Amino acid sequence: MYRQIVVLTGAGISAESGLRTFRDQDGLWEEHKIEDVATPEGYQRDPEMVERFYNERWQQLHDGNVEPNAAHLALARLENEFDGQLLVVTQNIDDLHERAGSRRLLHMHGELTKGRCPRSQQTFLLTDHFSVHHTCTCCIPAQRLRPHVVWFGEMPIGLDRIQHALDTCDLFIAIGTSGTVYPAAGFVDTANHHGAQTVEVNLIEADRHSQFQYHLQGKASEIVPQLVEQILQGQIISDQVNLAAQG
Ligand SMILES: [Zn+2]
Secondary structure: OOOEEEEEEOHHHHHOOOOOOOOOOOOHHHOOOHHHHOOHHHHHHOHHHHHHHHHHHHHHHHOOOOOOOHHHHHHHHHHHHOOOEEEEEEOOOOOHHHHHOOOOEEEOOEEEEEEEOOOOOOEEEOOOOOOOOOEOOOOOOOOEOEEEEOOOOOOOOOHHHHHHHHHHOOEEEEEOOOOOOOOHHHHHHHHHHOOOEEEEEEOOOOOOOOOOOEEEEOOHHHHHHHHHHHHHOOOOOOHHHHHHHHO
16 A cells, blocks of 8 residues: 655646647647747746747637546546545646646646746736736735746746655656656656655656656556556556556
8 A cells, every 4th residue: 555645747648638738749849939938038038928928828728628638537536535645746837637626736837827926926826818917916016927837947846845755755656757857857766766666657668768667658548547546446556557557
């Protein structure tokens, strides 16, 4: 039986809900320059363009075609039914985990649905597109809200809390994220170091430098519900789960 589980989710889990990803082929970075729309310098140069970029992402989340998939729902079920501790850390800025029902959730790269006061760092739920009219209520004069998104060159959110959870977890699962790029690469090292089982679920074949002990290849929406079922039944993940997931 596991007592403490950390789950890291990445672009792959959102892609299965129909959201466009950033890094993949046909990803957003092929149409937009990272330095223009995802750096503090780009925002200072042209805030309207950056806001337009995130407004489009926000619109996509709200156009009614994007829903949490079976993997999101399974993780919410795990949170509800698991007796031990669970923390879901996501690299995604969408709100699909929340919509599925997850509450013990950490958005390490920020949230598309929030704006942030650049002075106090307080966050505000966005009910509409970004514009000059979106200002904070914490300062006088009111400050223009910036996207609550971690840009290149900025520190991910909640690293201390993630580190602490990894230090004490006995199972670490990475879903739909390349396990070889930092910070995920560091997470799996930490979990391995503390004797946890480490499992990755990915559409693509395991990288040969992968530090994960188990690799389950396939769709997150198919594998994650099976994994969650096994965990809730008190089973330890093994190669047999691997076979079940692939079969
Ligand atoms: Zn403020």
